[in-house]
Amino acid sequence: MRPNDHPEIRLAHRDDAQAIHAMLFEIAVTTGSEDKFKSTPADIARDGFGDQPLFEAMIATDDQKPIAVCLYFPSYSTFRGQAGLYVQDLYVAPSHRGGGFARKLVALVAKRAQETGKAYIRLSVDANNLIGQRFYEKLGMRPADDERIFVLDGPAFSALAGE
Known part of the structure; x- marks a missing residue:
């Protein structure tokens, strides 16, 4: 059976938590990061x-089956003097890749950003994900070659926070 050409794409709600979690786990599997994946559907x-949501997500379904998700949260650029959105995760099921769903999801996130007074979208992409990098460039995004992502977590985070 061929997937629908027009799946439903909407803002996710609490009942979607399990499906969102499952799709995020698929990202971890694809990138070989299953050992780093610690979140739960309850998280x-x-x-x-919850009462103060830390993120939103757009979810796509085909015949009520979740097929794609784009999870994002607020960002602020002191250099721009503007708010934006940071796309944390974008996933499309293999059965639906190449159908424009990723573009539609990111376009809806851009529309949501614009409607809520935000002026840009930022994201990071795995250094080895050349297909993803080309996709984002086709959307009009450009790599920030002058920046590097640093992470502070685990024991180093605890030690610094304890100072």
Whole structure:
């Protein structure tokens, strides 16, 4: 059976937490990061759909089956003097890749950003994900070659926070 040409794409809600979590796990599998993947569906439900949501997500379904997700949260650029959105995760099921769903999801996130007074989208992409990099460039995004992402977590985070 061929997937629908027009799946439903909407803002995710609490009932989508399990499906969102499953798609995020697929990203971890694809990037060989299963050992780093620690979140649970309860984390997604609590942090995305609680009293003070830390993120939003657009979700696509085909015949009510989740097929894609774009998870994002607010960002602020002191250099721009403007707010934006940071896309944390973008996933499309293999059965639906190449159908324009990723572009539609990012376009809806851009529209959501614009409607809420935000002026840009930022994201990072795995250094080895050349297909993803080409996709983002086709959207009009450009790499920030003058920046590097640094992470502070685990024991180093605890030690610094304890100073």
